[in-house]
Amino acid sequence: MADVIDGKKVAEDVVGKVKALTAALAGTKPGLAVVIVGEDPASQVYVASKSRTAKECGFHSVQHTLKAETSEAELLGIIADLNADSAIHGILVQLPLPDHIDAGKVIQAIAPEKDVDGFHFINVGKLGAGELETAFVPCTPAGSMLLIERVRGKDLSGLNAVVVGRSNIVGKPMANLLLAANCTVTIAHSRTKDLPALARTADILVAAVGRPEMVKGDWVKPGATVIDVGINRIAAPEKGEGKTRLVGDVAYAEAAAVAGAITPVPGGVGPMTIAMLMANTVISAYLAAGLDRPSF
Numbered sequence: 152m153a154d155v156i157d158g159k160k161v162a163e164d165v166v167g168k169v170k171a172l173t174a175a176l177a178g179t180k181p182g183l184a185v186v187i188v189g190e191d192p193a194s195q196v197y198v199a200s201k202s203r204t205a206k207e208c209g210f211h212s213v214q215h216t217l218k219a220e221t222s223e224a225e226l227l228g229i230i231a232d233l234n235a236d237s238a239i240h241g242i243l244v245q246l247p248l249p250d251h252i253d254a255g256k257v258i259q260a261i262a263p264e265k266d267v268d269g270f271h272f273i274n275v276g277k278l279g280a281g282e283l284e285t286a287f288v289p290c291t292p293a294g295s296m297l298l299i300e301r302v303r304g305k306d307l308s309g310l311n312a313v314v315v316g317r318s319n320i321v322g323k324p325m326a327n328l329l330l331a332a333n334c335t336v337t338i339a340h341s342r343t344k345d346l347p348a349l350a351r352t353a354d355i356l357v358a359a360v361g362r363p364e365m366v367k368g369d370w371v372k373p374g375a376t377v378i379d380v381g382i383n384r385i386a387a388p389e390k391g392e393g394k395t396r397l398v399g400d401v402a403y404a405e406a407a408a409v410a411g412a413i414t415p416v417p418g419g420v421g422p423m424t425i426a427m428l429m430a431n432t433v434i435s436a437y438l439a440a441g442l443d444r445p446s447f
């Protein structure tokens with residue numbers, strides 16, 4: 152049976168480090184602004200969790216909850232204000248945005264030095280160029296890398312990594328991080344041929360697809376490290392009528408019988424995403440104060 156990678160525990164370690172760095176930052180508090188447009192209930196849960204963790208870290212935390220009808224111009228105005236506010240070191244605009252707002256335009260309006268999501272082209276470019284020392288790396292892939300390092304150590308040289316999914320938020324930055332760590336990386340997507348056979352070549356298999364339990368046990372190489380990024384809410388009639396539960400993109404029980412180590416859902420990558428947002432924000436505050444960049 153695979154070792155279960157305890158993302159909650161590793162996230163607590165990261166948050167503990169953020170707290171200590173915050174306490175050591177004389178004079179200023181790291182400031183995080185989270186902007187949410189509309190009332191998507193899942194988004195509300197994540198945003199509440201981000202604000203709670205930010206307060207726990209000792210941050211100055213502000214949340215802008217805007218009506219679903221908010222115009223793009225209004226949102227861009229708020230971002231301009233946050234860009235200019237010296238008490239704010241990190242700005243996160245919760246995605247997805249309503250259809251009448253151009254999400255790309257909004258993301259590129261965030262000052263790159265406050266882009267703690269790592270979605271601005273400046274940060275995307277730095278990651279692509281391997282400039283990890285100065286980039287903000289997207290939180291989910293950054294957190295996934297810390298989990299992989301906990302299992303395999305920091306030296307991932309020569310390992311075969313397969314990333315299933317090529318989104319700008321997860322798949323592509325994940326692949327770039329694994330490449331920077333000297334893995335041999337393959338990115339798979341909806342047009343990939345014989346995905347099960349490709350997945351079986353992976354020493355490190357990352358699933359970021361958004362399809363409940365798609366990755367089966369016989370897709371997993373014995374002993375592989377499996378990182379399940381997927382968060383899917385599905386019906387759970389066994390828990391009662393109308394009840395739901397969270398599952399990943401990996402058929403957990405089957406995969407755990409074969410893998411060397413695996414992340415659960417919930418309690419795997421999800422908590423790491425929030426922890427790395429705090430890490431990026433404290434990094435931003437240190438840089439703004441002219442201090443050395445802390446590492447995680």
Ligand SMILES: NC(=O)C1=CN([C@@H]2O[C@H](COP(=O)(O)OP(=O)(O)OC[C@H]3O[C@@H](n4cnc5c(N)ncnc54)[C@H](OP(=O)(O)O)[C@@H]3O)[C@@H](O)[C@H]2O)C=CC1
Binds near residue numbers: 291316321
């Ligand atoms: N734990 C966390 O903190 C986070 C979790 N998530 C979760 O991760 C998952 C992925 O998110 P995200 O990257 O934003 O999703 P996207 O929908 O943006 O991307 C999904 C990717 O999966 C690929 N794909 C879809 N179907 C298949 C298939 N049948 N076979 C192979 N590849 C396929 C798509 O391919 P193509 O490009 O060809 O369409 C695409 O590249 C979701 O469940 C999301 O909820 C996301 C962010 C944070």
Ligand SMILES: Nc1nc(=O)c2c([nH]1)NC[C@@H]1CN(c3ccc(C(=O)N[C@@H](CCC(=O)O)C(=O)O)cc3)C=[N+]21
Binds near residue numbers: 245246382
């Ligand atoms: N600009 C932006 N940045 C994001 O990072 C971002 C976003 N938009 N939009 C939505 C996705 C999703 N996301 C998650 C964060 C934490 C959990 C998390 O903590 N999950 C818990 C379970 C939570 C539950 O029970 O619902 C877990 O996996 O254990 C999940 C998903 C960040 N995202």
